[in-house]
Amino acid sequence: MENKCCMQCGSPIKGRRDKKFCDDHCRNNYNNQLHLNTTMMMRQVHHILRKNRRILEKAALNHPEGAPIPLEPLLEEGFLPGYHTKVNLDAEGKPQYFCYEIGFRMFENHIILLQNTLAKAA
Ligand SMILES: [Zn+2]
Structure with missing residues (x-):
């Protein structure tokens, strides 16, 4: 029979x-x-999303x-367009990205904020 090894130690x-x-000690340490790690990863993503929202x-x-x-200039400030909270498709099937309540369209060199989200953001 093969010898198994503790996943922690x-x-x-x-x-x-x-x-x-x-033992329980090793299992608890592992968990x-x-x-x-999960908490730290989620915290990093939250940080990026909050920063994106602030920049928008x-x-x-x-x-x-x-x-x-x-x-x-947005990218220079640290805006990371890949991080958003929602994507809607408009009637033409083009994506509208949202960072929380602020919606925008992405173009090659610029973005345009969605007008109906501006009032809420301001
Ligand atoms: Zn162990």
Whole structure:
């Protein structure tokens, strides 16, 4: 029979075949570590989304309604267009991205904020 090793400390495991850890201590450490990694990853994503929202909100205040907003300065501020909270397709099937309540359309070099979301954002 093959020797299994503890998923936390790597020590050989004796006893039941389906055991994954040598004891409760190792199992708890392993699960805590997993949980911590998930929490940190989620925190990073939340941070990015909050920053994106802040950048979009500022852009909304500094540009007239419906005006193209150049993408480059937003990217320089740290805007990450790949991070958004929702994508809707309009009647023509074109995507409308949302960062929380702020909606925008993506073009090659600029974005245009959705007008009906501006009032809510301001
Ligand atoms: Zn162990």
